[in-house]
Amino acid sequence: MATPTVSVIIAAYNAMPYVTRTISSVAEQTIGTERLEVIVVDDGSTDGTAAELDRLAGVHPGLLRIVRQENSGGPAAPRNAGLDLARGEFVFFLDADDHLGPEALER
Numbered sequence: 054m055a056t057p058t059v060s061v062i063i064a065a066y067n068a069m070p071y072v073t074r075t076i077s078s079v080a081e082q083t084i085g086t087e088r089l090e091v092i093v094v095d096d097g098s099t100d101g102t103a104a105e106l107d108r109l110a111g112v113h114p115g116l117l118r119i120v121r122q123e124n125s126g127g128p129a130a131p132r133n134a135g136l137d138l139a140r141g142e143f144v145f146f147l148d149a150d151d152h153l154g155p156e157a158l159e160r
Contacts, residue, residue: 056142057088057140058084058088059144060139060144064148066096068100082156095119
């Protein structure tokens with residue numbers, strides 16, 4: 054895979070049912086999935102977030118990179134873990150309960 058233009062980092066902790074819309078909004082970006090990498094760090098979720106991330110990885114093959122870690126108690130550690138893995142020219146932090154308009158990353 055070519056180096057992505059944008060690395061989207063999502064820290065997720067007990068983010069059901071919101072994470073589904075969040076990931077879908079990234080996958081639907083007009084910039085194109087070939088220019089994206091999505092790194093989702095599951096920060097020890099206990100509500101089904103992990104299973105939903107696995108399902109979404111199957112729906113969007115090659116787009117999601119899922120990292121699992123024990124709960125850190127806040128968003129900084131999962132964001133930093135994602136940042137350590139990011140390969141994009143640009144980095145965009147997205148909360149697991151947010152979503153993007155279709156042209157957000159292109160603009």
